Amino acid sequence: MSGGVDSAVAAARIAEAGHDVTGVHLALSANPQSYRTGARGCCTVEDSRDARRAADVIGIPFYIWDMAERFHRDVVEDFVSEYAAGRTPNPCLRCNEKIKFEAVLDRALALGFDAVATGHHARLDDGVLRRSVDAGKDQSYVLGVLTREQLSHAIFPLGGSTKAEVRAEAAGRGLAVADKPDSHDICFIADGDTRGFLADRLGAADGPIVDALSGEVVGNHQGAYGFTVGQRKGLRIDRPAPDGRPRYVLSIEPVSNTVTVGPRSSLEVSSITCERPVWNGPLPAPLAPLTCSVQLRAHGEVYGCRAQVSGDALHLQLDAPAAGVAAGQAAVLYDGDVVIGSATIATSS
Numbered sequence: 001m002s003g004g005v006d007s008a009v010a011a012a013r014i015a016e017a018g019h020d021v022t023g024v025h026l027a028l029s030a031n032p033q034s035y036r037t038g039a040r041g042c043c044t045v046e047d048s049r050d051a052r053r054a055a056d057v058i059g060i061p062f063y064i065w066d067m068a069e070r071f072h073r074d075v076v077e078d079f080v081s082e083y084a085a086g087r088t089p090n091p092c093l094r095c096n097e098k099i100k101f102e103a104v105l106d107r108a109l110a111l112g113f114d115a116v117a118t119g120h121h122a123r124l125d126d127g128v129l130r131r132s133v134d135a136g137k138d139q140s141y142v143l144g145v146l147t148r149e150q151l152s153h154a155i156f157p158l159g160g161s162t163k164a165e166v167r168a169e170a171a172g173r174g175l176a177v178a179d180k181p182d183s184h185d186i187c188f189i190a191d192g193d194t195r196g197f198l199a200d201r202l203g204a205a206d207g208p209i210v211d212a213l214s215g216e217v218v219g220n221h222q223g224a225y226g227f228t229v230g231q232r233k234g235l236r237i238d239r240p241a242p243d244g245r246p247r248y249v250l251s252i253e254p255v256s257n258t259v260t261v262g263p264r265s266s267l268e269v270s271s272i273t274c275e276r277p278v279w280n281g282p283l284p285a286p287l288a289p290l291t292c293s294v295q296l297r298a299h300g301e302v303y304g305c306r307a308q309v310s311g312d313a314l315h316l317q318l319d320a321p322a323a324g325v326a327a328g329q330a331a332v333l334y335d336g337d338v339v340i341g342s343a344t345i346a347t348s349s
Contacts, residue, residue, distance in 0.1 A: 007118060014155060057175055122138065209258075277343035
């Protein structure tokens, strides 16, 4: 129970269905003042109080589990090291994988519970993960990293409802979080300044910003970790492009500390290689080309593709070019609205 409306309604639904339900809120920081404040629906002191009040209204036991050390190691440190390596991580996806459905699920099963239920907007049908009926709130992408075994011990009670329906139900149940805003920020970056957060941990490291077309140095930066592929704003380029059009970040080279920029057309890729594939859907790993679709970012566009496994790698050939494909993000494969599997983007061209 994060303290938001979704997990509160999820808990209420499964309790009403007759399950023996215990509410658990995760304490993710050894120093709560260092994390985001304000009631936003995840990870704050205010959120723990909201979660407890919701559990009281529902009439279920409530506990706070300290996951701060595990969260710092598996999510925060991973976030920093990925940026240092020139990649763009998704910390919410990593939290689902390493905390909610590894650390929490392992503890829950050891204590005799059967499953972990969350307020994610996704559906599970006989162990098969599907998109939510609310396309605008669908969270199957950030759950696509889960294994079949983890999904077999998961419950997502909200996948058949829209967010508007969930809020209306919360109000009808007398839950004070019915109108609470959704959380969109990274919980462990209190002020929302990702570049500043990384600079505090990785230090300033001056380097060049190079134009891909001319090879000229067109600016300087204080740390390549402050950029991501596809970024347009905040580049601090000294001179405009000859055609007057915006430049975008095309690549980040952490060894030479070089950020390469160029026109939007140079962002387009059609071939993607991914590592660490996970096959959690009804289909086996595609040893021959499989026609399916792929989502490359949370809430990002979906592309038709052909997917094939070779050794430990997953190769994707897109039907139409995609822009802003960043190493470190997840590529989640779908057959219609069914999740087939996922992998981590390594390279693209």
